[in-house]
Amino acid sequence: MHDDLIHTLQTRFSQHMHRHPGWTWDKVLARLNAAPASLAVLEQMEDTGGEPDVIGHAGDTDTVTFCDCSGESPLGRRSLCFDADALAARKANKPAGSAMAMAQTMGVTLLTETQYRQLQELEPFDRKTSSWIATPDSIRALGGALFCDRRYEQVFVYHNGADSYYASRGFRGLLRV
Structure with missing residues (x-):
């Protein structure tokens, strides 16, 4: 259902590695698979022009932080x-x-x-x-x-x-x- 979104996120992740040093796509995908409701949120971010990407993590946890990374405000x-x-x-x-x-x-x-x-x-x-x-x-x-x-x-x-x-x-x- 969200295959296009996953592909878009993976491509953006690979193109902007400076935004998330130390992260691998496999770790991000595992977090997304563990929290499938997050894909609906990311889809809305994408649909409104936000171009969400991983920008890091929250503290020492494995929590992935996504943020709108569009050049201008979405x-x-x-x-x-x-x-x-x-x-x-x-x-x-x-x-x-x-x-x-x-x-x-x-x-x-x-x-x-x-x-x-x-x-x-x-x-x-x-x-x-x-x-x-x-x-x-x-x-x-x-x-x-x-x-x-x-x-x-x-x-x-x-x-x-x-x-x-x-x-x-x-x-x-x-x-x-």
Whole structure:
């Protein structure tokens, strides 16, 4: 059923070995076979333009970490405000949805600032777009949300009203398998 996806993931894995030093495809495939529900999540990541790939592991475990590695914020996940509260508060020109709700529906989490910066150490991402990131409750309580991008070979963290949305802003998902 997911043969095309497995082939795509394996090809991407082989083409970008710098993203996952120390990992072999056999180890990744074993984790995917042990958690077959993860394939549906990865399929959604792929279908929305995320180009998921292995970016490492969680601590000392054999948990594989997948992240959206598309050059720009995934096209199928742009023009979203930050969360459901921001969407509900918006009176006019509402976007189609929110990043947090879409991430939850997909089964992924938004990257934290630390995770986003670690991703950017692998290679440059978001040179023309930006991505919402997990936002501390203290900022969100005041109506704001955080996003990141890469400009001038630097990673920048910015703030915006959580109800804002832009055609060039989406989100990157993270999945641990």
